[in-house]
Amino acid sequence: MADTKILFLVADGMGDWRVDGLGGRTPLEAAPTPNMDSLASRCIAGTISTVPSGMPPGSDVANMSLIGFDPAAHHTGRGPIEAAAQGLKLRPDDLVWRLNLVSLTAPDAMGTMLDYSAGHIDTASSLPLVEDLEHHLGDDTFTFVPGIQYRHLLVQRGGANSPEAAFAVRPPHDITGQSIAQDMATLATSPRLLALFHAAAERLNTPANATRATGIWPWGQGRPLALPDFSDAYGLRGAVISAVDLVKGLGRASGMAVIDVPGATGLLDTNYAGKVAAALDFLNTGGQFAFVHLEGPDECGHSGIVADKVEAVRRFDERIVGPLTQALAGTDTAIVVTCDHFTPLACRTHTTDPVPFLLHHASATAHGLPGFSEAHAAATGFTISPGHDIVRRILEIIRP
Template sequence: MKYCVLITDGASGWGIKEQGGKTALELARTPNLDKMAKNGFMGQSANVPPGMEPSSACACMSLLGYDPEIYYKGRAAIEAVSMGVDVAPDEVVFRCNLVSVIDGKMASYSAGHISSEEAAELLEAVAKELGSERVKFYPGVNYRHLLKLKGMGDTAKALCTPPHDISDREVSPYLPQGEGSLILNQLISSSQQILKDHPLNLRRQSQGKLPANSIWLFWGSGPIPPMPSFKKAYGLDAVLNSGVDLLRGLGIMMNMKILELNGITDGLNNDFSGQMRGGLLALGDNDLAVIHVEAPDEAGHAGSLADKVKAIELIDELMVGQLLAYPEDIRVLVTPDHPTPLELKTHVAEPVPFLMWGKGVASNGVSRFTEKEAAKTGIIFEKGCNLMQAFLK
């Protein structure tokens, strides 16, 4: 039998007052998910352990069957694995976003979803002025990059706030604070002077686009501990595809095969159909495929109900439809990793709905894939890392 895990990042959320208290999942037209739900098994999963950050790093680690309380030591280090950046014992790595700060406020945590090509040019300018043997910048995808500091271990103790947690807020209260924060603030401030009048930013502004006029540092961490491979832990050969470095990093840490596909992005321009098609084709040589879709979460961070609903509907039409039509015995797990309420534009650590469907799965009487239907079952995995084992039984 084959297995597929479809992670709909951030698709869960809160009821929206202006929409009669309905969530994006309830508002979306999802005939394929509804068909699965009626013939499947639903419940809730708490993927973020108490006291830990409600990040995709913690939540997706749980969903993939590993306990974040044991293995999670910081998100930036996971992304470094994906990007092939080694982190030595005396080094600290940080996520380094390119952001837009306008009139002292966080106008965009993604610099208006700047392209990878433009971002690389701007980061190169920052690295030329601020980089050294002890300070190194690494370009990533779109606005997401890395900074590595050598011999500055105290920076890992600084209190840092992700920029997507402070959309439209004054940034000054959320700059790095406490022990180790001085060098981080110096780098942020210096980057603003470098980027302010960069020709690319001037061109973006003339086109009505937001300038990428600052770096923002957060999620600092040192080397990650070794993890048992997915094959050793669960006895299956697994393949993973995602449009973001975080999930690829987790897959590499778990010794999963990383499936490279064209057209896979973090937004509505993602090739949803191609992503699922490629994942299912990869099941020919593997037992389990993990397909991670970032678009609902990006819409949540942007506070766009229309985009979040659209992302969910595209997943239903172009991805779930393929799962229903798969010609061999298959078992499917569909679930967000965490909620991303539109009101907050960031993550919360609440349980999310999960849906199991396919070979050997008995129905437990739900009608739709929504938060309310999942809660009505009374079934909850208090430790989300145990869901994978239940799915593979």
Template sequence: MKYVVLLGDGMADEPLEELGGKTPLEHAQTPRMDALARAGQLGMVETIPPGFHPGSDVANLSVFGYDPSRCYSGRSPLEAASMGVELGPKDVSFRCNLVTLTPHAGRIYMSDFSAGHVTTPEASELISTLQEELGDEEFQFYPGVSYRHLMVWRGGKDKLKFTPPHDISGQSIENYLPEGEGADKLIYLMNAAQLLLKNHPVNRQRGLNGQDLANSIWLWGHGRAPSLPTMAEKYGINGAVISAVDLIKGIGLYAGLDIINVPGATGYIDTNYRGKAEYALDALKTRDFVYLHVEAPDEAAHAGNLKDKIQAIEDFDREIVGRVLDGLPALGDFRVLVLPDHPTPVARMTHTADAVPFILYSSRGDCPASSQAEGYSEKAAKGSGLVVRQGHKLMDHLILERKF
């Protein structure tokens, strides 16, 4: 038996007036997911436990089968694992975004949480400068992908409060700076980084090109290294993770899974969808399980770009779901779980903690068919009457074949 999770990050949304009261997922042309919803089991799942911030870290831990209330220690430590950065028991890791801040009327605004999707080579130069000028035995900066990077505070404090930068797009940052023990040191680093980045050659060239400047860092998502049982220990299976995002790769590494890097996988709407599907099918020839993650719908929603979000959903349906489903029968019996991790409403440009629609399908026909479902959407899934309250148990239904 082969087990596959196909996850479209942030696909779920809210009804929009410009779509006639439909959500982007309901409006998009998704024939493969619609057919799968009618042939398999359709329902809603709560991936964000009560009291948790609706981040991709918490949501994906749930989808992987881990209870965040027992194991969650922060987002950045998961990304550190993917980047090969070792954390000691007293070290605290931070997500270090490159962002665009813009002054206006005496205030500073978060104008772009991704610094115009700064390229990885450009970002590497910027983070290298920060490490050279600000790095020491206490603080170290590590380059990641595009705007997503890492800072480690050796022997640092973790009783701190942060706000994700994508939650304050277009807002003044003055009420969202780090708070708590040691926050003064972090604010100093953020201010020092602004001075270093303002006239950096990379930003001078971006300015000449009319692009957003990566003129500041934003620290958030902190935590210490977690302890998780592997998928082999939990389920007796081996597997792999395919994603362009360090967070997802990091969870995969803690889960004891192989990380498969796909050429052209960007984490945005221009990602190599087809390559991800082909690499997934190839991985399943020698493995039991694949977790295939696509970031594009989430990124489009954070940017408030409805057109791109719909395109990302349709590309996910055709190039990921369609191609994987076409190739799976040649590998024998299989079970597939299709879902988002959390909603990312375009109108809000940030995550919400609402339940998300899922499809569970088995090639053996042992998942009750949702024959009355119109297709795959939030409305159809709610209409099924099936709600999984503890999201981390959904993986048991996929792999252990537990009944709802």
């Protein structure tokens, strides 16, 4: 089995708690998932502790674990990961912030976070806004870097050694509907960052801006990212397939191929077929480890809309898991199905719960589950902790 290939299928934020409106079931239990259930009928299943103790349960931390690297040793912040995705040329002492375009009731201590994504603003609408901010507000210290949709970057030259490097501005998706007074108090200790925040709000709140973006939100800052080479670490030629810069950055920083799929949006309407085709093409042309990431369930968890999250799980099963397992039937491919973290509808943000996973392969026969769910996976008692051991443990199972 030395030539066994590995396919990781990751539904971001799919894990959840039981929902009263679903008859006490989780979205994973409520959604029709015949393909995941079929894989679970003969597999090795359990849970993965993707978030090290004391670290925030973000997708940056959790996906770094799933790719096989210890966040406690390598994680510097969310902004630096997304900078790696863009191939930004950074100095060692630069500070890179994730910069959301957001909707605020007011850009001050009396304000409330209405929407962490400015109404899921599209890239065509957000790009000119960020370019305008860079043109009018960028200087020798701060550089606005356009990304996609609501996700952008702010580079603070030489900022890694500044007081701002230690700022704990909360992730905007954690505070939907809440006061931003706590975060404004933090920003207020940096006159230059606070001035930039207010100046950006002034430029965004004009009749020329027809979007819901009324402010910027700098968070997740850190020094430039450096990861070990994935191929050197695991002896596998790997690739990541995702709509979001976060996952692309982890892939690029670790020397993996980063495959862009046209029409991949990170939402319910993403190009599922394109992701399937990209994964199959990679595995059929010498690739050995394909990490296919779907953002939709996480976005639906943040929205708090139960029906949408159930639908996101259903589409993951029908349009990602099903076609890939059918296409790879009869090949020596180990299929892993999991999520990076829970995004419970009840709290609309990430939690540190260990995530369910299954490994389907001819050598993985310890468990026969009635279906794939958080409860069924946990009931096996098999746990991978620390979570970054996942790739190594899978290799031990399929290549004894």
